[in-house]
Structure formats: structure tokens, C-alpha cells
Amino acid sequence: MSNQHTTPRMLPLLVSGSLILAVTVLASLLLGAGEISPARAWAALWGYGSDEALFVLYELRGPRTLIGALVGVALGCAGALMQAVSRNPLAEPGLLGVSAGSSFAVALALVLGASISTLTVFVAQAGALVGCALVMTAARLNGLGHNPVRLILAGATLTSLLMALTSLLLMFDQRSADEIRFWVIGSVAGRDMSQAIQVLPFIGVALGLLAFIARPLAALALGESVARGLGEKPARIRLISVLVVALLVGSATAIAGPIAFLGLVVPYIARHFTGPDIRRTLWLSAVIGPILLIAADTCSRLLAAPAEMPLGVMTALLGAPVLIVMIRARRMPLL
Amino acid sequence: MGVMPVQRVQGRVQGKSRHKGVVGGMKTWAMLGVLALSSLGTSAAVAARTMETKFGEVSLPDGQPQRVVTLYEGALDAAIAMGITPLGAVASRGAEGVASYIQPQAEGVQIVGTSRETNLEAVIALQPDLILASSSLPEAQYQLLSSVAPTVVPDVPSFQADSWQQETRLFAQALNRTAQGEQVTNAVAERAAEVKAELVQRVPADQRDAYLMRWMPQGPLVMAPTIFSARILAEAGFDVHDGGLVKEGRPHSSPLSLENLTKADGHWMFLATLNDDGEQALEAAKKSPAFERLDVVQQDRVFPVNGQLWTSASGPLAAQAILQRIEQVMDSTKP
Numbered sequence: 157m158s159n160q161h162t163t164p165r166m167l168p169l170l171v172s173g174s175l176i177l178a179v180t181v182l183a184s185l186l187l188g189a190g191e192i193s194p195a196r197a198w199a200a201l202w203g204y205g206s207d208e209a210l211f212v213l214y215e216l217r218g219p220r221t222l223i224g225a226l227v228g229v230a231l232g233c234a235g236a237l238m239q240a241v242s243r244n245p246l247a248e249p250g251l252l253g254v255s256a257g258s259s260f261a262v263a264l265a266l267v268l269g270a271s272i273s274t275l276t277v278f279v280a281q282a283g284a285l286v287g288c289a290l291v292m293t294a295a296r297l298n299g300l301g302h303n304p305v306r307l308i309l310a311g312a313t314l315t316s317l318l319m320a321l322t323s324l325l326l327m328f329d330q331r332s333a334d335e336i337r338f339w340v341i342g343s344v345a346g347r348d349m350s351q352a353i354q355v356l357p358f359i360g361v362a363l364g365l366l367a368f369i370a371r372p373l374a375a376l377a378l379g380e381s382v383a384r385g386l387g388e389k390p391a392r393i394r395l396i397s398v399l400v401v402a403l404l405v406g407s408a409t410a411i412a413g414p415i416a417f418l419g420l421v422v423p424y425i426a427r428h429f430t431g432p433d434i435r436r437t438l439w440l441s442a443v444i445g446p447i448l449l450i451a452a453d454t455c456s457r458l459l460a461a462p463a464e465m466p467l468g469v470m471t472a473l474l475g476a477p478v479l480i481v482m483i484r485a486r487r488m489p490l491l
Numbered sequence: 492m493g494v495m496p497v498q499r500v501q502g503r504v505q506g507k508s509r510h511k512g513v514v515g516g517m518k519t520w521a522m523l524g525v526l527a528l529s530s531l532g533t534s535a536a537v538a539a540r541t542m543e544t545k546f547g548e549v550s551l552p553d554g555q556p557q558r559v560v561t562l563y564e565g566a567l568d569a570a571i572a573m574g575i576t577p578l579g580a581v582a583s584r585g586a587e588g589v590a591s592y593i594q595p596q597a598e599g600v601q602i603v604g605t606s607r608e609t610n611l612e613a614v615i616a617l618q619p620d621l622i623l624a625s626s627s628l629p630e631a632q633y634q635l636l637s638s639v640a641p642t643v644v645p646d647v648p649s650f651q652a653d654s655w656q657q658e659t660r661l662f663a664q665a666l667n668r669t670a671q672g673e674q675v676t677n678a679v680a681e682r683a684a685e686v687k688a689e690l691v692q693r694v695p696a697d698q699r700d701a702y703l704m705r706w707m708p709q710g711p712l713v714m715a716p717t718i719f720s721a722r723i724l725a726e727a728g729f730d731v732h733d734g735g736l737v738k739e740g741r742p743h744s745s746p747l748s749l750e751n752l753t754k755a756d757g758h759w760m761f762l763a764t765l766n767d768d769g770e771q772a773l774e775a776a777k778k779s780p781a782f783e784r785l786d787v788v789q790q791d792r793v794f795p796v797n798g799q800l801w802t803s804a805s806g807p808l809a810a811q812a813i814l815q816r817i818e819q820v821m822d823s824t825k826p
Contacts, residue, residue, distance in 0.1 A: 188750045189750050190753075215780050460745065462744075462754070463744065463746055
């Protein structure tokens with residue numbers, strides 16, 4: 157956080173963001189669909205209480221909170237980055253088919269005989285890469301780049317196509333149908349912690365690359381010729397961006413499945429505080445992402461107890477109104 | 492689309508024949524109708540047999556129905572148990588063909604739809620003289636089907652203790668095999684009594700509590716003690732519970748939070764997935780630490796079962812197959 161782009165105004169934002177994040181994490185640990193009350197969970201947090209309470213806290217709520225944080229960071233940053241590169245406030249991995257590409261790749265690999273435990277992280281990233289490249293190309297097509305809603309339409313079309321293809325795979329192969337369904341529904345409950353650890357380096361690399369391209373991206377926001385004039389290489393920046401988005405979304409999908417709207421809402425909120433400068437939006441998104449995801453996951457446990465609501469439903473409930481507000485706003489902010 | 496002409500022709504025949512005594516001049520129309528009917532393969536003989544169904548009295552073909560189509564797994568099971576192989580049947584839930592337990596006896600049975608959706612054209616193409624359907628068939632579907640052939644919809648409420656016996660008796664009546672119907676249901680009762688005698692002798696009364704679960708990627712489901720296979724388990728001497736997790740009138744709970752899995756922890760657990768591979772369900776479940784720490788798992792009292800048979804099928808043959816599996820389970824737990 158100590159880089160030169162962090163102006164003094166960022167510090168209070170990041171500090172208060174981190175405080176809210178801490179509260180959200182605590183709520184996620186203390187609240188659940190089961191019988192372990194907040195008081196018992198609090199005691200278990202300090203190592204007291206029944207085996208049951210300790211298990212629920214350290215084996216169920218703890219891991220899903222951690223995975224939620226990882227996925228939140230990945231999707232929040234991926235959304236901010238996609239919006240900056242496409243200069244479109246509606247760009248989002250879920251809406252633009254990047255997550256769907258990732259799911260489809262996993263489904264395809266499973267049908268072709270891959271085992272669920274080996275290939276998935278890389279396959280999910282490859283799928284995200286293809287989806288991302290497709291949609292970014294679409295974004296640069298004549299006339300599309302400057303019309304945010306049309307880009308969303310292109311993305312929605314790609315998403316429906318990929319989801320239809322995934323359904324088709326489900327029909328062909330009943331045996332892996334159950335395994336694939338796991339990847340079609342976004343959730344952080346009961347997911348494998350070891351896979352989260354497996355994607356950790358990828359998210360780390362992606363965030364490192366992000367720090368590296370934040371400044372050129374800000375230059376690119378001023379227009380292609382200005383960026384060139386400032387000595388940046390727009391084509392290279394775009395290529396790196398696509399890679400970073402694929403790494404982030406692929407990792408998130410590999411551990412939690414597709415989760416829509418988060419990449420839309422997080423930068424939207426972040427921009428509200430920071431203005432359009434990508435250098436600030438990005439870092440605030442990395443804090444707001446986990447806050448929103450963990451909060452949504454906590455709600456999804458409480459609303460349908462003793463069952464749980466799918467996380468994807470929660471984020472859609474959160475995100476759809478924001479999308480509508482943005483589209484209905486008289487002047488869509490062009491980035 | 493192919494249904495409409497059929498309906499029209501037959502509607503006319505029924506309408507006219509009702510007034511035949513009064514309007515003799517319409518005889519030619521009736522003749523035409525009879526021709527149309529016979530060309531459809533529907534028995535044109537005066538119906539001597541009638542029976543009460545959910546949608547009123549239905550005239551059945553005289554003698555032995557020759558071309559039977561079953562649109563319900565329980566009807567397929569009952570028909571085969573009474574020595575009648577239907578021409579067409581619906582696929583087992585989530586599968587492409589009939590349930591695997593009945594596959595050997597259902598060679599050559601054509602699939603005419605799923606439990607949710609009937610392919611009317613395929614039904615018409617088989618030129619049935621009797622259609623056996625589930626008690627939950629919607630009236631609109633009934634209207635269409637009954638214009639193809641006499642359609643028997645049992646007027647039996649679901650989830651009752653003797654739902655399947657009542658249904659089997661009604662299907663037996665429709666198939667003109669009432670005696671066989673009694674015979675096969677009695678055979679199940681006898682077999683269940685044998686299994687129960689063994690269980691009662693070996694397992695103390697306070698250790699007979701059992702849970703029937705379906706392990707889904709979204710989370711585990713508890714099946715209701717009112718569903719068919721749970722009724723058979725109860726007849727064989729188990730106390731089937733749902734841990735208070737299943738809502739009244741539902742076949743199973745919503746996907747549970749892993750925090751609530753302990754509510755389904757008893758002395759016995761029968762574990763299925765949607766498809767027929769129970770072993771695979773057990774493998775998937777064992778990856779979950781929340782499942783691994785259940786007492787019933789620690790005691791090695793979890794038994795994988797065929798999900799098609801245990802969570803979708805019904806009827807006398809299904810009952811026998813379930814009882815056979817219960818006997819296997821009993822044998823495998825012999826000290």
C-alpha cells in the first residue's frame with residue numbers, strides 16, 4: 157500500500173474498509189445455519205467449547221470465510237480491471253461470459269475424463285482466458301466499445317451460449333452431471349481448502365501484475381494516443397490485463413464456481429468513494445470485494461436456515477438492482 | 492402438434508355417439524369415427540370394463556390390454572411385476588432409460604419421456620390401448636392422453652403408508668390382473684416381515700433409527716420418512732427419521748447446511764445420489780469433514796444405495812429390490 161499512487165485521501169478509505177472487513181469476517185464466523193450460537197462460536201474462537209462448536213468454527217465457517225475473502229478479492233479486482241480496460245462501467249466477469257467460459261472449460265474437461273481433483277484450476281483459467289479474450293475482442297469491435305449496453309448484450313449472448321453448451325454436456329454425460337453441477341452453482345460452502353491454497357499463488361501473481369499495470373492503465377484511460385505519448389504500449393497493457401483477469405476469474409471459479417454481479421457491484425461502490433482513477437479503484441475493490449462476498453455468504457446461510465441459499469442467488473439479488481440503476485441513469489459514466 | 496387431429500376426430504366420435512339414439516342420421520359420422528379410431532389402433536370394441544380414477548370413470552379395453560404405455564415408474568414396475576411388459580415407459584429421474592434395477596425385465600421398452608415431460612407424439616406412435624399414469628398427472632395432460640387411449644390416473648394421495656399398494660392394486664385392475672396384483676403386494680409384505688424378524692432379533696429397539704440421505708453437490712438432502720423407500724425401510728423394522736428437516740408434504744429437505752448434518756446422525760444411514768451410483772455418492776461425501784465426523788460414519792454404518800431405486804422408483808419389484816439391499820446390509824453387519 158506504500159506505493160506513490162496512494163494519496164493521503166486513500167488511507168482513511170482503506171483503514172475504514174479494513175475495519176468493516178474485520179467486522180464482516182467476525183459476523184461470518186459467529187453466524188451460521190446450524191445450532192452453534194454466536195456466543196458459543198465466540199468461545200470456540202478462543203479455543204473453548206464443545207468439539208462440535210470447534211469443528212463448526214474451524215472446519216466449516218473458517219474455511220468458507222477464507223475462501224470467500226479470496227474469491228471476493230479476485231472478482232472485485234477482475235471487475236475493476238475489466239471495466240478500466242474496456243472503458244465500460246458494466247464490464248464484469250459474470251455478465252461478460254468469462255465465468256461461464258471457465259465453467260464450460262471445467263465441464264468439458266470432466267466429460268473428456270479429467271478427474272475433479274487434478275486439472276480444474278488450470279482448466280478453469282484456460283476457459284476464463286478464452287472467454288476473456290473473446291469478450292475483449294468484442295469490446296474493440298467497431299461501435300461496440302463505446303456503447304456499454306451493447307457490450308453487455310454481447311456478453312449476455314456469450315454467457316447464454318456457453319451455459320447452453322454446458323447443459324448440453326450435462327445431457328450427454330449423466331455420470332459427471334453431478335460433478336459438473338458443482339461448478340455451475342456458485343458457492344463457498346463445503347469447498348476444498350486445499351484447492352484454495354492451490355490457487356493462492358495465482359491470485360498473488362495476478363495482484364502483482366495488477367500493481368505493475370495500474371499506472372499504464374490510468375494512462376490508457378486518458379485515451380490511446382495520450383497513453384502512447386506517455387510512453388505506454390496499449391496493446392501490451394491489454395494483453396497483460398486479459399491474462400490477469402483470466403488468472404483471477406479462473407482461480408475464483410475453480411474454488412467457488414461462477415458468481416455473477418460481484419465484479420460489477422464492487423468497482424461501482426469503490427468508484428463512488430475514489431472517483432474513476434483506476435489506481436485507487438483497484439485497491440479499494442480488493443477490500444470491498446471480500447466484504448460484499450462474505451456478507452452475501454453470511455446472509456445466504458441465515459435466510460434459508462436450516463438449509464442454505466446458493467451464494468449466486470444472493471449476489472444476483474444484490475447486483476441486479478445496481479445494474480438496473482446504472483443502465484437507467486441518464487448519463488452512463490464512460491470510463 | 493400431431494395430437495390435435497386425434498383429439499378432433501375422437502371428440503367428434505364421442506359427441507356423436509352420445510346422441511346416436513336420438514339422431515340416427517348421424518350414423519355415417521359415427522362409422523367414420525370408428526374407422527378413424529381403429530386406424531389409431533384404439534380398441535373400438537364396446538368397453539365392458541370400467542374403473543374409477545382420479546378424473547372420473549374410465550372405460551377400459553375388454554379383456555387383456557395389449558398395448559400398454561406407462562408414464563410413471565410405479566406403473567412400469569407394477570405392470571412388469573404382473574407379467575405385462577409395456578411398449579413404452581418414461582425414463583427414471585435424471586437418467587436416459589428406465590431405472591437400472593428394472594432394466595433386465597424392461598428390454599425393448601421404448602422411452603416416451605421423462606417423469607416431468609411426456610413426448611405425446613411418441614405415445615401416439617405406439618398406438619396404446621391403455622395408458623397408466625402417476626397420481627400427480629395434471630388434468631390438462633390427462634385430457635390430451637385420454638384422447639389417445641383410456642388413461643388411468645390413480646386417485647391415491649402420495650406419501651401415505653400404503654400409497655404404493657393402493658396404486659399397484661389400481662394398476663392391476665386396469666391391466667385386468669387383479670389376482671396377480673394382490674399376489675405381488677402380499678409377497679412384498681411377507682418378505683418385509685422376514686427381514687423385519689431378522690432385524691428385530693439382531694438389533695435392539697433403540698438402535699434401529701435410520702436416515703435416508705441424498706448427497707448432492709449443493710449439499711446433502713434428508714429424504715422424508717413418507718417416501719416409498721423409507722416406507723419399505725419402516726416395514727423392514729427401521730425407525731426412519733428426518734431430524735425435523737423435511738417440511739410437511741415434501742419428498743426431501745432443501746440442500747442442508749453442513750452445520751446441520753449432525754441432525755441426521757443416527758445408528759444407520761442409507762446414502763444415495765440422483766443417479767444409480769451410490770458408491771460414488773459415498774466417495775463424494777467422504778471428502779467432506781462434516782460427514783466424516785458423524786457417529787454413523789465412525790461406526791461404519793453408512794450404506795450406499797442406488798438413487799434411482801431408492802429416491803425415484805416405486806412398486807412391488809422396487810420394494811423387493813430395496814428389501815434385497817436391506818438384507819445385504821444386514822448380512823454385511825453380522826458380527
